[in-house]
Amino acid sequence: MAPDSKRPLPKGEQFFTPGATGLRKAVEQRSAVPMTYLFTQVPRWTAPTVLVVLLLVGFAVANPLGGVAVLPVIAFIGWLAYLSWPSLGIGGKVMRVAMLTFLLLLAATRFGLIAP
Known part of the structure; x- marks a missing residue:
């Protein structure tokens, strides 16, 4: 793909939750621009690479700096889990809760809030 070309948004996908109100509607509306930017302007490998590097730093550095890297x-x-929550089955919801729990425990150990 040429550097100037942009990925089109996927067809047939609905970004907003039908009938959403309150906090969900506000979060979805505020998230539309960053999500569109991540999907159309940023190379696909960027976000996963940055997240993996930060997670590896969190694993490798056993002090508060490691906790800061995990935040x-x-x-x-958490943002992606919140946005995708209404469309998930029970298995997807359990996986997201487990992942966030694991990450929070990792950060807590790095900040010294709980023993490793």
Whole structure:
């Protein structure tokens, strides 16, 4: 793909949850621009690579700096989990809760809030 070309948005997908109100509607509306930017402007490998590097730093550095490295991973995964929650089955929901729990425990151990 040429550097100037942009990926088109997927067809047939609905970004907003039908009938959403309140917080969900607000979060989905505020997330539309960053999600579109990530999908159309940023190379596909960028976000996963950055997240893996931050997670590896979180594993390797056993002090608060490691915890700080995990925080953006928690925020990004939590954001995506929140956005995708209504369309998930029970297995997907359990996996997202397990992943966020694991990441929060990792950060807590790095900040010294719980023993490793």
